[in-house]
Amino acid sequence: MHxxxxxxxxxCLSLRLATLLTFAVFSSGSVYAQDADLxxxxxxxxxxxAIGGKPLAEDAHIMVEFEETGTLDGSSNCNVMFGxxxxxxxxxxxxxxxxxxxxxxxxxxxxxxxYLDFLTVSRGYMRMREDSSLVLLDVNSxxxxxxQEVDN
Numbered sequence: 380m381h382x383x384x385x386x387x388x389x390x391c392l393s394l395r396l397a398t399l400l401t402f403a404v405f406s407s408g409s410v411y412a413q414d415a416d417l418x419x420x421x422x423x424x425x426x427x428x429a430i431g432g433k434p435l436a437e438d439a440h441i442m443v444e445f446e447e448t449g450t451l452d453g454s455s456n457c458n459v460m461f462g463x464x465x466x467x468x469x470x471x472x473x474x475x476x477x478x479x480x481x482x483x484x485x486x487x488x489x490x491x492x493x494y495l496d497f498l499t500v501s502r503g504y505m506r507m508r509e510d511s512s513l514v515l516l517d518v519n520s521x522x523x524x525x526x527q528e529v530d531n
Contacts, residue, residue: 425526456491457483497523
């Protein structure tokens with residue numbers, strides 16, 4: 380399957396079709412887009428600036444867009460990724476994710492894996508008004524990911 384990626388985070392029709400196919404394949408026991416009801420303050424495009432409290436490498440470009448339809452898409456350093464997101468009983472729920480696997484450096488791959496692992500277990504969030512960042516938290520309210528809002 381071929382994915383075309385545009386300069387923006389929205390992706391193209393083939394990426395959207397692949398996202399819909401992902402929902403069909405992983406529908407049993409997974410997050411459903413129609414159940415999303417996402418908080419407005421997390422919607423939009425974000426750049427990941429820290430993973431586990433550690434700033435990203437200078438050359439890392441991890442982007443994600445949370446959409447009100449209950450989907451997310453973006454780049455996870457060297458790969459395109461997409462999948463469902465929901466907000467139920469006051470908790471976020473991510474995944475499963477689909478990625479287009481490309482060969483990348485060991486460091487980039489390890490950072491990407493850590494990002495996807497942390498995103499999968501993120502359950503809460505805090506919106507930091509002073510710097511327009513979004514902090515994704517685990518079930519114990521520990522910071523997993525820090526994201527900076529991308530100007531449109």
